[in-house]
Amino acid sequence: MSNYLSLENVGITFKTQNGPFRALDDVSIKIEKGEYVTMIGHSGCGKSTVLNIVAGLLTATEGVVLLENKEVNAPGPDRAVVFQNHSLLPWLTVYENVRLGVDKVFAKTKSKAERDEWTKHNLKLVHMEHAMDKRPGEISGGMKQRVGIARALAMEPKVLLMDEPFGALDALTRAHLQDSVMEIQAELGNTVIMITHDVDEAVLLSDRIVMLTNGPSATIGEILTVDLPRPRNRLALAEDPHYHHLRGQVLEFLYHRQLRPAA
Amino acid sequence: MKSNIVRLTPQQESPPEESTAVIPESASNAASTATRATKSVEKIPASTTRNYALWRASGTTLIKNIFLPVLTFLVVGVIWSYIHSHIAPEIPSIADTWTRAKEILADPLAQNGPNDMGIGWQVLYSLGRVLGGFALAAIVGIPVGFVMGMSENFQKAVQPLIQILRPVSPLAWLPIGLLLFKAVNPSAIFVIFITSIWPMIMNTAAGVKAIPKDYMNVAAVLRLGKLEITRKILLPATLPHVITGMRLSLSIAWMVIVAAEMLTGGIGIGFYVWDEWNNLNVPSIIVAIFIIGIVGIILESVMTLVHRHFDYSR
Known part of the structure; x- marks a missing residue:
C-alpha cells in the first residue's frame, strides 16, 4: 500500500477541569492518493478530532501524521478544510472569499489574471459563478457550503478535509451537493477525508469507510471497503442489493456493536 | 420565490x-x-x-x-x-416659548460679539468639542480595546482600573482637566474624551473576543501572518462592535457636554442654557432643550446609518 497520507498510532489527551480526557487512542490508517475516505461514528466519538489533527489545528499527544512522508504539525493550505458551518467571511463577497485563499497559495506562481481566472474556474466547478458578487448573508446554506468547497478546492490541496460538510443542510440540498462532490471528485481525483454521521452519504461517496468506536479513547473499530463501481447513481443504488449489504454493515457496527449506552 | x-x-x-x-x-x-x-x-x-x-x-x-x-x-x-x-406660572406658556423659538431661530448664525452669538454657533462650538474628544477617544480607545481583546494578560492588568473608573461621572474629571491644561476648552474636550473612551474600549474588546473560532481556523489553514490576520480578519470582524461603541459614546458625550459647558462657560449650548437661566430667560432654556434633543437625534441617526453599512449579518 502506498504511503500518501498516513496516521500512525495517533492519540490525543485533552486537559480539562476534571483532569485529563483521553479522546483518541492509537488511530492508524494509510490513505492512498485519490482515495475518498469517510469517518463515521456516533457524535462525540472524536471524528472531528481526527480531522483537526490531520488539518494541524490540533496537535496529537502521541503518534504522527505523515503526508508524502513528511510530518504535519501545523495547519496549511495543502490540507484545506471545508468546515461544517461554511466559515465564509461575511464581509467578503463569494468571489473574494475564494480569492483570499487563491492569492495566498498562488502568490508567487500565478499572475493576477491567472488567479482571477482560477478563482472563477473553481466557482464554476461548484456552480456558483452566478453569485460571485453576493455576500454570504445573501445566499442559502447550500450555496454557502458550495462556496466553502470552492475555496478549499481552489487551494489545490493535497488532501481535502471535510468536516460534516452537509450536516446543516436539508435532505434535498444535501443530495444535490453530494452529486456535485462526486462529479468534482471524478474530475479532479482529490484525496478526501470526510467526517459524516450519515450512513447513506458514507456509502454513496466513499472508497473506504472508517468506523470509529465510542469515546473516550475512541479508535478505529472497523474499515469497510466500498467496492461499488463509479460513477455511482443514487437512484440505481437504491435497488442494488450490494449497496444495501454495505449499508447494513455500517448500521450493524453503529447500532449493534457501538450503540451508545445512553443515547 | x-x-x-x-x-x-x-x-x-x-x-x-x-x-x-x-x-x-x-x-x-x-x-x-x-x-x-x-x-x-x-x-x-x-x-x-x-x-x-x-x-x-x-x-x-x-x-x-x-x-x-x-x-x-x-x-x-x-x-x-x-x-x-395652575402650578408654576414661572414656567412660560407654549405660546411664549414658540415666540421665543422664532426669535432664536430667525438668525441662528448671528454674531454680535463673543457674548451674543446665535444658537447655531452655540451648537457648533459644542459639537466641535464633542467631536474633538470623541476622535481622541477613538484614537486611544480602539487600539487599547483591540489589545485587551487579544491578550488575556493585558485584560487582566487593566480590567480592574477600567472597572473603577468607568462608573465615575466624567464631570468629576473636569478639575483634573483644568489643572492639567490651565484652560477651559481643552478641559471640556478632556471630559468628553473620558466619557467616550470606556464604551469604545469595552465594545472593541468584546468584538475581538466574539470573533468566531472558525475565522481563526480559516486564517490558520491559509497560513495568514499576524499582520494579515489583523487586517483581513480581526479588523473587519470587529468593525460592527467598534461602531456600536462609538455610537454609544457619542450619545453619552452629547449629554455630558451640556453639563460640562455649564461649568466651563464660553460659547456652547450648555453655557447658553446656564446663561439664560442667570438672565431668567426660561423660554430660551426650553427652546434650547428641544434643540439639544434634535441634534442628539441627528447624531444618533448618523451613527445608525454608519452601523447599518457595516452590519454584515443583515
Missing part, C-alpha cells in the same frame, strides 16, 4: 422606533417587493389582494407612526399648559 418571501418579511415589519421619515422609503420597498413577487407568481387575483393588503398595512403604519407620536406631544402640551396656568 423562496428568497422573495424571506426578503418581504423584514421590510414589512418596520420597527416601532423608526422615525416617520422612513415611512415612504419602506412603503416603496414593500411595493417593489410586491411587484417582484407578482412577476414570479403570475396569478393576478392573488397579487391584487396582496397589493391591497400591503396598501392597508402601509396605511396603518402611517397612522401609527404619525398619529401616535402626535398624540403624545398633545398630552405633554396639555400637561405643560396646566403647569403654567
Whole structure:
C-alpha cells in the first residue's frame, strides 16, 4: 500500500477541569492518493478530532501524521478544510472569499489574471459563478457550503478535509451537493477525508469507510471497503442489493456493536 | 420565490422606533417587493389582494407612526399648559416659548460679539468639542480595546482600573482637566474624551473576543501572518462592535457636554442654557432643550446609518 497520507498510532489527551480526557487512542490508517475516505461514528466519538489533527489545528499527544512522508504539525493550505458551518467571511463577497485563499497559495506562481481566472474556474466547478458578487448573508446554506468547497478546492490541496460538510443542510440540498462532490471528485481525483454521521452519504461517496468506536479513547473499530463501481447513481443504488449489504454493515457496527449506552 | 418571501418579511415589519421619515422609503420597498413577487407568481387575483393588503398595512403604519407620536406631544402640551396656568406660572406658556423659538431661530448664525452669538454657533462650538474628544477617544480607545481583546494578560492588568473608573461621572474629571491644561476648552474636550473612551474600549474588546473560532481556523489553514490576520480578519470582524461603541459614546458625550459647558462657560449650548437661566430667560432654556434633543437625534441617526453599512449579518 502506498504511503500518501498516513496516521500512525495517533492519540490525543485533552486537559480539562476534571483532569485529563483521553479522546483518541492509537488511530492508524494509510490513505492512498485519490482515495475518498469517510469517518463515521456516533457524535462525540472524536471524528472531528481526527480531522483537526490531520488539518494541524490540533496537535496529537502521541503518534504522527505523515503526508508524502513528511510530518504535519501545523495547519496549511495543502490540507484545506471545508468546515461544517461554511466559515465564509461575511464581509467578503463569494468571489473574494475564494480569492483570499487563491492569492495566498498562488502568490508567487500565478499572475493576477491567472488567479482571477482560477478563482472563477473553481466557482464554476461548484456552480456558483452566478453569485460571485453576493455576500454570504445573501445566499442559502447550500450555496454557502458550495462556496466553502470552492475555496478549499481552489487551494489545490493535497488532501481535502471535510468536516460534516452537509450536516446543516436539508435532505434535498444535501443530495444535490453530494452529486456535485462526486462529479468534482471524478474530475479532479482529490484525496478526501470526510467526517459524516450519515450512513447513506458514507456509502454513496466513499472508497473506504472508517468506523470509529465510542469515546473516550475512541479508535478505529472497523474499515469497510466500498467496492461499488463509479460513477455511482443514487437512484440505481437504491435497488442494488450490494449497496444495501454495505449499508447494513455500517448500521450493524453503529447500532449493534457501538450503540451508545445512553443515547 | 423562496428568497422573495424571506426578503418581504423584514421590510414589512418596520420597527416601532423608526422615525416617520422612513415611512415612504419602506412603503416603496414593500411595493417593489410586491411587484417582484407578482412577476414570479403570475396569478393576478392573488397579487391584487396582496397589493391591497400591503396598501392597508402601509396605511396603518402611517397612522401609527404619525398619529401616535402626535398624540403624545398633545398630552405633554396639555400637561405643560396646566403647569403654567395652575402650578408654576414661572414656567412660560407654549405660546411664549414658540415666540421665543422664532426669535432664536430667525438668525441662528448671528454674531454680535463673543457674548451674543446665535444658537447655531452655540451648537457648533459644542459639537466641535464633542467631536474633538470623541476622535481622541477613538484614537486611544480602539487600539487599547483591540489589545485587551487579544491578550488575556493585558485584560487582566487593566480590567480592574477600567472597572473603577468607568462608573465615575466624567464631570468629576473636569478639575483634573483644568489643572492639567490651565484652560477651559481643552478641559471640556478632556471630559468628553473620558466619557467616550470606556464604551469604545469595552465594545472593541468584546468584538475581538466574539470573533468566531472558525475565522481563526480559516486564517490558520491559509497560513495568514499576524499582520494579515489583523487586517483581513480581526479588523473587519470587529468593525460592527467598534461602531456600536462609538455610537454609544457619542450619545453619552452629547449629554455630558451640556453639563460640562455649564461649568466651563464660553460659547456652547450648555453655557447658553446656564446663561439664560442667570438672565431668567426660561423660554430660551426650553427652546434650547428641544434643540439639544434634535441634534442628539441627528447624531444618533448618523451613527445608525454608519452601523447599518457595516452590519454584515443583515
